Amino acid sequence: MFNIEIDNRNVQVNDGETILAVCKREGIRIPTLCFLEGLAPSGACRMCIVEVEGFPGLIPACSYPVTPGMKVKTSTPRVLDARRTIVELLVSNHPDDCLYCLRNGQCELQKLARDMDVKRISYGKSKTKRNADVSSPSIVRDPEKCILCGKCVRVCEEIQGVSAIDFVGRGCKAFVGTAFDSGLNVSTCINCGQCILVCPTGALTERTYVDEVAAALADPDKFVVVQHAPSVSVTLAEEFGVKAGKDVDGQMVAALRRLGFKRVFDTSFTADLTILEEGSELVHRIKTGGKLPMMTSCSPGWIKFVEQFYPDMIENVSTCKSPQQMMGALIKSFFAQREGLEPSKIVSVSIMPCTAKKFECQRPEMAVDYVPDVDYVLTTRELAQLFRRYGIELGAMTPDTADTPFGERTSAGKIFGATGGVMEAAIRSAYFLLTGQEYPEEKIPAIRGLKGHKEVKLKIGELEVGAAVVSGLGNARKLLDEIKAGRNDIHFIEVMTCPGGCISGGGQPLNTDTEAVKARLQALYQIDRDDRTRVSHRNESVNRLYKEFLGQPLGEKSHHLLHTHYKKREVKA
Amino acid sequence: MSQIKTVLEKYPNAKRENLIPILQDIQEACGYLSREVVNEVAQYIGLPAAKIYGVATFYNQFRFQPLGKYHVMICRGTACHVKGSQKVLDMVVKALGIQPGQTSRDGLFSLGVVACMGACGLAPVVSINGEFHAKVTPKKLSGIIAEIRDKELSHAKN
Numbered sequence: 005m006f007n008i009e010i011d012n013r014n015v016q017v018n019d020g021e022t023i024l025a026v027c028k029r030e031g032i033r034i035p036t037l038c039f040l041e042g043l044a045p046s047g048a049c050r051m052c053i054v055e056v057e058g059f060p061g062l063i064p065a066c067s068y069p070v071t072p073g074m075k076v077k078t079s080t081p082r083v084l085d086a087r088r089t090i091v092e093l094l095v096s097n098h099p100d101d102c103l104y105c106l107r108n109g110q111c112e113l114q115k116l117a118r119d120m121d122v123k124r125i126s127y128g129k130s131k132t133k134r135n136a137d138v139s140s141p142s143i144v145r146d147p148e149k150c151i152l153c154g155k156c157v158r159v160c161e162e163i164q165g166v167s168a169i170d171f172v173g174r175g176c177k178a179f180v181g182t183a184f185d186s187g188l189n190v191s192t193c194i195n196c197g198q199c200i201l202v203c204p205t206g207a208l209t210e211r212t213y214v215d216e217v218a219a220a221l222a223d224p225d226k227f228v229v230v231q232h233a234p235s236v237s238v239t240l241a242e243e244f245g246v247k248a249g250k251d252v253d254g255q256m257v258a259a260l261r262r263l264g265f266k267r268v269f270d271t272s273f274t275a276d277l278t279i280l281e282e283g284s285e286l287v288h289r290i291k292t293g294g295k296l297p298m299m300t301s302c303s304p305g306w307i308k309f310v311e312q313f314y315p316d317m318i319e320n321v322s323t324c325k326s327p328q329q330m331m332g333a334l335i336k337s338f339f340a341q342r343e344g345l346e347p348s349k350i351v352s353v354s355i356m357p358c359t360a361k362k363f364e365c366q367r368p369e370m371a372v373d374y375v376p377d378v379d380y381v382l383t384t385r386e387l388a389q390l391f392r393r394y395g396i397e398l399g400a401m402t403p404d405t406a407d408t409p410f411g412e413r414t415s416a417g418k419i420f421g422a423t424g425g426v427m428e429a430a431i432r433s434a435y436f437l438l439t440g441q442e443y444p445e446e447k448i449p450a451i452r453g454l455k456g457h458k459e460v461k462l463k464i465g466e467l468e469v470g471a472a473v474v475s476g477l478g479n480a481r482k483l484l485d486e487i488k489a490g491r492n493d494i495h496f497i498e499v500m501t502c503p504g505g506c507i508s509g510g511g512q513p514l515n516t517d518t519e520a521v522k523a524r525l526q527a528l529y530q531i532d533r534d535d536r537t538r539v540s541h542r543n544e545s546v547n548r549l550y551k552e553f554l555g556q557p558l559g560e561k562s563h564h565l566l567h568t569h570y571k572k573r574e575v576k577a
Numbered sequence: 578m579s580q581i582k583t584v585l586e587k588y589p590n591a592k593r594e595n596l597i598p599i600l601q602d603i604q605e606a607c608g609y610l611s612r613e614v615v616n617e618v619a620q621y622i623g624l625p626a627a628k629i630y631g632v633a634t635f636y637n638q639f640r641f642q643p644l645g646k647y648h649v650m651i652c653r654g655t656a657c658h659v660k661g662s663q664k665v666l667d668m669v670v671k672a673l674g675i676q677p678g679q680t681s682r683d684g685l686f687s688l689g690v691v692a693c694m695g696a697c698g699l700a701p702v703v704s705i706n707g708e709f710h711a712k713v714t715p716k717k718l719s720g721i722i723a724e725i726r727d728k729e730l731s732h733a734k735n
Contacts, residue, residue, distance in 0.1 A: 167625030173634045184612050184624035184641065190624065 077178030139187025197359030197510015235421030243388030254403020305501030315384030332377030357509035383511025417533030654693030
C-alpha cells in the first residue's frame with residue numbers, strides 16, 4: 005500500500021495495480037476499447053492513455069502498474085486530444101453505416117466518437133475493403149468494421165481454448181481471420197459467440213433469423229410454435245433498459261403470444277426431461293461399467309469442441325440431445341400427432357441465450373426425413389428486436405403461463421441456465437433414483453457461483469460420486485487433459501461452453517459486466533428458492549409424457565427421439 | 578507428405594519456439610506452405626492452425642501457393658524504388674492478375690517481392706527463376722512475359 009496522485013488528488017493504492025484499475029475504483033472513467041477484465045492487457049488500442057509526470061510520452065493506463073509517488077493526469081488537453089485523434093483515425097477507416105448497423109446504439113466506437121467530440125474526419129477518404137464472412141450459421145464477421153482491438157482473438161484463445169481466429173498479415177494490411185482465411189463454417193469455431201459479446205463494434209454479430217421468423221408468423225399456412233430457454237427470462241429485460249436480475253418469464257410468455265406464436269413452450273420442461281434421461285443414463289453407466297466420467301451434452305459449442313479436439317472422448321459425452329432438440333423432436337412428433345398437424349407445417353422456433361444453438365438445429369442428426377426438429381433459433385437479443393419491430397411493450401404485458409403439454413417446469417430445469425445447474429438438478433434426481441428418497445439439502449453450495457471449475461464429492465446411498473462442473477472451454481480443456489492423464493475420481497462432468505453458463509451466453513444482451521452476470525445468477529437461484537417443485541422427477545407433465553408416449557427413460561421411443569450419437573469431426577482449419 | 582515427415586523428425590519434442598524454423602524447412606522442401614502442411618504442423622507442435630497461419634502471414638518469406646513454372650521476383654529495395662520499381666510491380670500485378678505471394682491460376686507465373694537483391698547497380702532489377710534482368714522498365718518486362726507466354730503456348734500446341 006502506498007499513495008499516488010491522480011488529477012491532484014491523493015489516492016491509496018495496492019502494489020501491482022494498474023493505473024486503470026485504480027481510476028476505475030476512484031470513479032474516474034478512462035475510455036478503453038481493447039481492455040478485457042480478467043485477461044492480461046494487450047495495450048493495442050491506446051484509448052486509455054494518460055500523462056504521468058516525468059514521462060515524455062503518454063502512458064497506457066490499462067497495462068502500466070502504479071509506482072510510489074506517481075503523479076497521473078487523466079484528462080489534460082494533450083491526453084484528450086490524443087484520444088480524439090485515435091477515435092478519429094479509427095472512424096476514418098470505418099464504414100459510415102451506423103444508422104442501419106446491427107450494433108447501432110450499442111457500439112463502443114460510436115459512443116467514444118460522441119464522448120470524445122469527434123465532429124469531423126480530417127483523414128483520407130479511402131477505406132479498407134474486405135468481404136464479410138457469412139459462411140457460419142451462427143456468427144457473421146465483417147472485417148471492415150473491425151478495429152483490430154484483438155478481444156475476439158483473446159477470448160477465443162484464452163477463455164475458450166479454441167483459437168479459431170487470429171491476426172493475419174501485418175501492419176496496415178493486418179486483419180482478424182481464420183487459418184487460410186477460409187470461412188468460419190469450416191474452421192474450428194465452435195459458434196459460442198463469446199467474441200460477439202466482447203466486440204466493441206459491429207464487426208461480429210449473430211447471424212440473424214428475425215426476418216425468417218417474422219415471415220413464418222405472417223404465413224397462414226404455418227403453425228408457428230416457440231420454446232424459450234431457462235436463462236432467457238432473467239436477461240431479456242436488460243434489452244429494454246431494466247437493471248440485470250429481473251425475471252420476466254410471465255410477461256415474456258404473454259408477449260410471445262401477442263407476436264402470434266400458436267403455442268409457447270418452456271425449454272425448462274425438456275430440461276427436466278433431460279435430467280430423467282441423463283440421470284438414468286448415468287446410473288446405467290455406473291451400474292453396467294459403461295464409459296465414465298459421463299459428460300453433459302446440453303451445450304452445442306462444447307459438443308463441437310469434443311468432436312474436433314477430443315474425438316477419443318466422444319463416448320464419454322451423454323447421448324442425450326440438448327433440451328432444445330428434445331423439445332424440437334417432441335413438438336414434431338408427439339405434439340404434431342396429438343394436434344393432427346403435418347410436421348412440415350409446423351415452424352418450430354426457439355429463443356436461446358446462444359449462437360451455437362443456431363448451428364445445432366441445422367445439424368443433420370437433428371432432423372427426421374430432412375425436416376429439422378427446430379427450424380429457427382433466435383437469441384435473446386433477436387427476440388428483443390422482434391418485440392421492438394412489432395411494437396410490443398414487454399413491461400406492459402400481463403404475465404401469462406406457458407402452454408400444455410410442454411409448459412410445466414420445475415426449478416431444477418430452470419437452473420440449467422447457470423453453471424452448475426444441470427449438475428445440481430441431476431444430483432437431486434439421481435439421489436432419488438438410487439435411494440428412493442428426496443435429496444435432503446436445499447442447495448449444493450460447492451457447485452454454485454461463477455467459478456470456472458467446481459467439484460464436489462457426494463455420497464448417494466452406497467455410491468461415492470465425484471462430480472465436476474466446468475464452464476468456459478479453456479477450463480474444460482484442462483479437466484479433460486487431467487482425465488486423459490489418468491485422473492479417475494470423477495463420474496459426472498457438467499460442461500458449459502460459456503463462462504458462467506447460459507446466463508452469459510453469446511446470445512445474451514451486450515455490454516454486460518460481471519455484476520450483471522451475478523445478478524442473473526441470483527435471479528435463477530431466487531426462482532429455485534421460491535419454487536414449490538424443485539426436482540425434475542416431480543414434473544407431472546414429464547411423468548404424464550412418459551406414461552402416454554415415451555414409455556420409460558432410455559426406452560425405445562426415447563432412444564429414437566431424445567438421444568443421438570456424435571462422431572469425430574474433421575475441420576478444415 | 579514424406580518430405581514433411583523428414584523435416585519434423587529433425588525437431589523432436591518441438592515447441593512453439595521451433596515453429597518458424599520448421600516452417601522455413603518445409604517451405605524449402607515443398608516450395609510453399611499448404612493447408613494440409615499447416616494442419617500437420619499444428620498437430621505436431623500442439624498449436625492452433627489459425628495461430629500458425631497468423632505467424633506465417635506476418636513474415637513476407639512464407640508462401641501459401643505453390644511456385645509457378647516461372648517465379649518472378651521484383652526488387653523493391655531503395656535503389657530500385659528510386660529507379661521506378663513500383664511502376665514495374667504495378668504493371669506485372671496487372672499483367673499476371675495476381676498479387677505478390679500468389680500464383681496465377683494456370684500455374685505458369687508466381688510473383689514475389691524482395692527488399693533488396695543486392696544488385697543495386699542493375700536497378701530496377703527483376704529475377705525470373707533466378708535469372709537477373711537489369712534496368713527493367715514496365716514495357717521491357719511486359720515483353721519478357723509475353724515472350725514466355727508465347728513460348729509456353731507453342732509448346733502446348735506441339
